[in-house]
Every structure is written in structure tokens, then in C-alpha cells.
Amino acid sequence: MNSFKAYLIEGSADAVRSGFTTLDSSQLDPGDVVVRISHASVNYKDALAATGKGKIIRRFPCVGGIDAVGVVESSQSPRFKAGDEVIVHSHGFGVAQHGGYAQRTRVPADWVNHVPHGLSSLDAITIGVAGYTAALAVDLMELNGTSPARGKVLVNGATGGVASISIDILAQRGYEVVAVTGKPAQAQYLKDLGAKEVIASADLPAATRPLEKALWAAAVDSLGGEPLAALTRTMHKDGVIASIGNAAGFELTTTVLPFILRGLRLIGVNSDNEPALREHVWRRLATDLRPRHLDSIRQVRSFAELPQVIDDVIEGRIRGRNVIALDE
Ligand SMILES: NC(=O)c1ccc[n+]([C@@H]2O[C@H](COP(=O)([O-])OP(=O)(O)OC[C@H]3O[C@@H](n4cnc5c(N)ncnc54)[C@H](OP(=O)(O)O)[C@@H]3O)[C@@H](O)[C@H]2O)c1
Structure with a gap:
């Protein structure tokens, strides 16, 4: 998959426009880990970023989406290998570097965690x-x-x-x-x-x-x-x-x-944490802090529905966690 679909936020802090486009591997950001993304989610911050209602984006153009799950395609970090199921979130993801609304991403290893044993990838992005x-x-x-x-x-x-x-x-x-x-x-x-x-x-x-x-x-x-x-x-x-x-x-x-x-x-409480704390929190999320109602908390929508979900978040028409399936 050299080219892939993405939802790109373009323009400037004062005039944001967002829409679907096609990117290719030469447009990936620098990083250690290449991930084929299966799901992302729509957070309040994502909706502010994509609509320009909040000055969130620190680099234009930028693929939106501050969290995503997928499978490692390649890694220059010893912590990850091809085939690992991972979650990517926080730091500059979807803000200062291309984020989760793309079928592929490349990110620094410190933004990545393994999906912990006991959680599915869908559970992990529902948590997000x-x-x-x-x-x-x-x-x-x-x-x-x-x-x-x-x-x-x-x-x-x-x-x-x-x-x-x-x-x-x-x-x-x-x-x-x-x-x-x-x-x-x-x-x-x-x-x-x-x-x-x-x-x-x-x-x-x-x-x-x-x-x-x-x-x-x-x-x-x-x-x-x-x-x-x-x-x-x-x-x-x-x-x-x-x-x-x-x-x-x-x-x-x-x-x-x-x-x-x-x-x-x-x-x-700030979610931009170093790897040891991320590891600690994700381990707890899969064990003693594991949410029990992820099925009723999540709604899964298609990639094509992303603009509608962003509008729904801005208008307060949503509840729980809104997961976007990027596999088409
Ligand atoms: N510190 C961090 O690292 C971090 C990480 C994640 C999220 N956040 C922040 O945490 C907040 C919640 O994020 P989220 O993803 O849970 O957002 P969300 O799913 O959109 O939920 C926000 C909720 O707040 C209520 N709300 C929305 N607009 C409001 C308004 N104008 N006045 C009063 N209540 C309003 C609504 O709940 P009800 O209708 O039920 O009242 C809404 O469902 C956001 O500000 C987000 O940026 C921070």
C-alpha cells in the first residue's frame, strides 16, 4: 500500500479546511515505527482541530486524529516488531505531526504502546x-x-x-x-x-x-x-x-x-507522558482499571462518516467514544 486515504487539515490557524485526500509513503512524517492503522477515534480536541473551532493544529497540513490502533509494518525501535498490535496517542500525534485519520502513519516510538494482553485492538481504541x-x-x-x-x-x-x-x-x-x-x-x-x-x-x-x-x-x-x-x-x-x-x-x-x-x-492530568508511565497506565487499563462497559460506550462508524461524526461532537450530539474504522 504505497498510497493511502487520509483526512487532512489544511490552511492556517485562522482559516482551517479539512477533507479526504490520498497520501503516499513519501509523505509520512519522520519516526521509528510505521503502523498500518485499523481504527482511530474522534475526541473533543479532534473536532476542535478539524473545524478550526480551537487553535489545536501546530503544523499545517496535518492529518487529524490524536489516537489510533493498528499493526506495526516496520520498526527501527527494538521495542516493536512487524506484526505487533499497537496503540498510538498523545504528544504531537494529530497535532504537530500526521495523526490517526490515515491508513498509515510513522511516529516516534515513545508515542506507541503495545495493545496490552487481554484487550482487543477495538477495546484499546475505545479506551483511547x-x-x-x-x-x-x-x-x-x-x-x-x-x-x-x-x-x-x-x-x-x-x-x-x-x-x-x-x-x-x-x-x-x-x-x-x-x-x-x-x-x-x-x-x-x-x-x-x-x-x-x-x-x-x-x-x-x-x-x-x-x-x-x-x-x-x-x-x-x-x-x-x-x-x-x-x-x-x-x-x-x-x-x-x-x-x-x-x-x-x-x-x-x-x-x-x-x-x-x-x-x-x-x-x-495531562496525557503526554514518558514511556514508563504510559506502560504503567495501559497495564492497569488491561487489569485492575479495566473498563467493563466498552460495548455500550463505543459507537463504530466508517471512515466516510468521519466529517459527520466531527460535526456531531461539536454539536454535542454524541455520547461515549466514537470509533472510526479505517479499513475499507
Ligand atoms: N488533559 C488531557 O491530557 C486530556 C486528554 C483527553 C481529553 N482531554 C479534555 O477532556 C475534555 C473531555 O474530552 P472528551 O474527549 O471526553 O470530550 P467529549 O467526548 O466531547 O465529552 C465532553 C462532554 O462535556 C460536556 N460538554 C460539552 N460541551 C460543553 C459545554 N459547552 N458546557 C458544558 N458541558 C459541555 C458534554 O457532556 P454532557 O452533555 O453529558 O454534560 C460532552 O459529552 C476535553 O476538554 C478534552 O480536550 C484532556
């Missing part, structure tokens, strides 16, 4: 960067004292990819998970993932004073902005918030009082 980040958040929260005995854990943006997998992982570890969503019609989906309670975001009590009634022992925040600010005001003593995303905004206006009077721990 969203589930990886959810598992990293749980890992970091527990290192900072979070445990089921401490009380309820709030997960917001609950029908999203990061949140769906967070709910699944936390519930099976015995946490009482409260899912907060702008789509209350999806309450049954969230309960099936393990949420004990589902609250419509519009029904959350207003939280504007520096310290409000303490409600949550921990929280997984995909939203940033005002929802994150409200969380800082409503955490128990020594509560832990994992700050993962900015779907509602990137600003954070709060006070130091929750930090100095309640010992709030606000943990930043």
Missing part, C-alpha cells in the same frame, strides 16, 4: 486517549488519598468519552459515583455504566460563595470554567479534583480558601 486519561486521573487521585470510604465522587460532562470511562472505572472500584450531565435523557446509559445518581447540570445547586456546603470527596472534571470553579467551593476536607478538560472554558475563577481551609487538592 480519553480512557487513558481517565485511568491516569484515577491513579493520581488515589495517590492523593481518594478512596471509596471518603464519600461521593462527581463526574461532570458525564456522557463524554473521558467521563463515561471514568464512571465505569470508578464504579467498579466501589466508588459512589454521581454523574452530572447536560443530557439528562441519557440517565439510563450513565446508570448502566455504574453511576449511583444522575443530576442534570441545570439542577446542580448554585455555588458562588468561596466555601459552600461540602458535597463531594473527589471529582473528575472534563469542563473547566465555571463548573470547575463551583467544584472547588463544594469539596469535602482534603477533597481531590482531577482537572482534565476545558469543554466549558479554560478560565478558572475561585479563591484560595478551599485550598487553605479545606486542604483541597487540585490535580492537573
